[in-house]
Amino acid sequence: MTLTKEQIEKIENTIKESLKNKFLSYNPETSNMPFHYRLLGRDRMALFSFIHSLNTTFGTSIFEPVAEALASLRFPVAKKQFVVGDTISEQAQNEIQHIINELTIGKNPDKLEEVERIRKVATFGNINKLKTVKVDLFVKSKDNTVYMFDLKTAKPNISNFKDFKRTLLEWVAIYLLKYPNASICSCIAIPYNPYEPKPYERWTLKGMLDLDNELKVAEEFWDFLGGEGSYLELLDCFERVGVELRPEIDKYFSKFK
Template identity: 55%
Template sequence: MSLNQTQKDKIEKILKESLRAKFKNYKPETSSMPFHTRLLGKDRMALFSFIHSLNTNFGTAVFEPVALELAKTNFKITAKQADAGTQISEGSQIEIENIINNISAANTKPNKNDETERIREVSQKGKMQKVKLTKVDISLEKTDGEKFLFDIKTAKPNKGSFKEFKRTLLEWIAAIFAKNPKAKVNTLIAIPYYPYDPKPYVRWTIAGMLDIPNELKVADEFWDFLSGKDTYKDLLCCFERVGIELRDEIDNYFKKYNK
């Protein structure tokens, strides 16, 4: 199911507002690059700096609000930058360490269903420990109460980060079960786009920390999950239309840096 016109209009409005807000608050880096500036021009250097700045908060400024808008059609509850919980049982903490250590040592392969049930079994064992967990970028809940918690990552995460990604996903589960051990919860990493398309996404299979089918959604897998088949294709078209519509506005904005 592709996006309807109302959805497209809302997505494009989000994009325009996000980009214009960035223009309004943007201040170019003050570091002097005399050779680059003379070779390329102040406007191009300002554009380069702007793109770099935009990349650092593209997830929160663009991907998160767009994802929430898309998810409204299929989920009862949608939220961004949500809290999974504030406490985890001692039993869960021990079990999470065991899971990560065994996967790291290649003693076991990632198995999300098995890991989830192991944490569920110990979610009420021992004292409850107060914790400050990573915020849930996108939190979704279906009408039957099933939860989907997403951690949105850049398209090229460092290999050394995989262990912490896994820990975050498991801790979210433990925090949900600390509140309700019967809850049905899924925790996943989302990669909004794939820079190596059409080659396979080898980074994740090499890392070996994630249960790929159950813990990772890349590009169309993520966007289509939120709002149905062909959402990813329609979303790219929305971005393109906004870019064409605002092209003159963008060009005029950066021309002022040549004055």
């Protein structure tokens, strides 16, 4: 798929708006660093601080709105920070714990089987109240298949993958409580491959995640949302926006000299 001129404009406007909103909300660190200031300059230190701040919030401030904009060009429904719900059945919670226990002792993950196991008990037993649960990106296809994405940093902490898996399964259970016949998939999305040109080290995620059905990395994720070739076109969009906004960015940080 090649993005149209109008689609590219929509995505680039989303990138610009997201970056400008980040500038508006950004407050440089006020800690005194006299040696750094004299060696590198306050403007460079302010830029460094901004990049660090941007890195920690890139998912919510940049990737989520861009993913929403890209997916909306291809899917009937695409929403970031989508509220899945705040209730889950007790039997579904128990089944999720059984699944986690089995994976912990070596059972191979099978997301399709896990979803069906949860579906069978999703509406049975006591209904427990939860804190309102949101997904980073919610997408529904033309055939009404639901996809829920948890956007992670490029190098997520491996020690947390049991928690990530539980989150993906709980999203399924919460949604199936309301829509028990839904066709549904919940996934981890990693926006880019930090090891490129080498393959992403998927083996680090093996054991808890069904790598074929619960993980999309770089091209897999963006091309799923926008169609084949979207990842490369998206990189071009970011580059063009960067070139266009460079004078504005330089002007912003020049005030810190």
